[in-house]
Amino acid sequence: MSDHRTPQQDGQGPAHRSGFVSFVGRPNAGKSTLTNALVGSKVVITSSKPQTTRTVVRGIVHRDDAQLILVDTPGLHRPRTLLGERLNDLVKTTLAEVDIVAVCFPANEKIGPGDRFIVKEMSKVRRTIKVAIATKTDLAEPDQIGNHLLDIAKLGVETGTEWAEIVPVSAKSGDQVTLLEDLLVGLLPEGPQLYPDGDLSDAPEEAIVAELIREAALEGVRDELPHSIAVVVEEMALREGRDADRPLLDIHANLYVERDSQKGIMIGHKGARLREVGTAARKQIEALLGTPVYLDLHIKIAKDWQRDPRQLRKLGF
Known part of the structure; x- marks a missing residue:
């Protein structure tokens, strides 16, 4: 019988660790x-509009000694629509399946009822390791950060949550991001590499492209739109008949809104707004995929899709 042990198991160095971490907040x-x-590449959309993440995208951090898979969940909130309920279900099932749940508390804001609601929900998930992260420390003064960390510790005591770590970080300035990565890796179980080298995310490219288009569409739009935008990539393929060194990726996507008035906002005066969205999205997609892109965007109306189970299914929820 052959010996399948790795050098690590023969005591020649630390064992490889791998596992899943979910950021909630x-x-x-x-x-x-x-x-x-943490991933060092744009895989999850970030927008100044709250409540923009809908899919569980995993960012993957590759290291020689570990693989850290980040599961990005929608912000937990009290559901107001059918979509909201689906998002909360998604969060709860995700939390039970990961190794570590890391709760984000912005350092520039006081801990409020929303945070308490999340930590209470999270305390129901027994086996998972809990970590607290004070985010956005670049927006807070040192004494404000100090008080914030004490408040996080106190919230843990009040909700019966044991924090394995409480870490202040600024993702914007990069402050303590490496420290956070090391701490998370240290809490992971020993295990093999779960994804091939070079993968940044296990979301199919169409899903990431749809999210990037949605991000571009959300920027600078009035507040009533965020929830009402859904993007479906109808077709995505390399254009035939082009030389291998001059590829062009054709992407045809539909942007769904709920009402005529929203369609008008999205198109803008003489189509100017839609052109801006297309240009911004195209640049992001090209940067991520490393291929020139031809992006064809159309706006469609799906009346009240957030409350209609059939349309939610069609739009991928």
């Missing part, structure tokens, strides 16, 4: 920005 707590800072 109320909308806009800095979860997506932190995921991108």
Whole structure:
């Protein structure tokens, strides 16, 4: 019988660790920005509009000694629509399946009822290791950060949550991001590499492209739109008949809104707004995929899709 043990198991160095970490927090707590800072490439959309993440995108951090898979969940919130309920179900099933749940508390804001709601929900998931992260420390003064860390510790005591670590970070300035990565890796179980080298995310490229288009569409739009935009990539393929050194990726996508008035906002005066969205999205997609892109965008109306189970299914929820 052959010996399948690795050098690590023969005591020649630390064992390889691998596992899943989920960032949770109320909308806009800095979860997506932190995921991108750790992965070092843009895989999760970040927008100044809260409540923009819908799919569970995993960012993957590859190291010689570990593989850290980041599961980005939608911000937990009290559901107001059918979509909201589906998002909360998604969060709860995700939390039970990961190795570590890391709760993000923005350092520039006081801990409020939203944070308490999340930590209470999270304390129901027994086996998972809990970590607290004070995000956005670049927006807070040192004494404000100190008080914030004490408040996080106190919230842990009040909810019966044991924090394995409480770490202040700024994903924007990069402060303590490496330290956070090391701490998370140290808490992971020993295990093999789960994804091939070079993978940044296990979300299919169409899903990432749809998210990047949605991000571009959300920037600078009035507040009533965020929830009402869904993007479906109808077709994505390399254009035939082009030389291998001059590829062009054709992408045809539909942007769904709920009402005529929203369609008008998205198209803008003489189509100017839609052109801006297309240009911004195209640049992001090209940067991520490393291929020139021809992007064809159309706006469609799906009346009240957030409350209609059939349309939610069609749009991928």
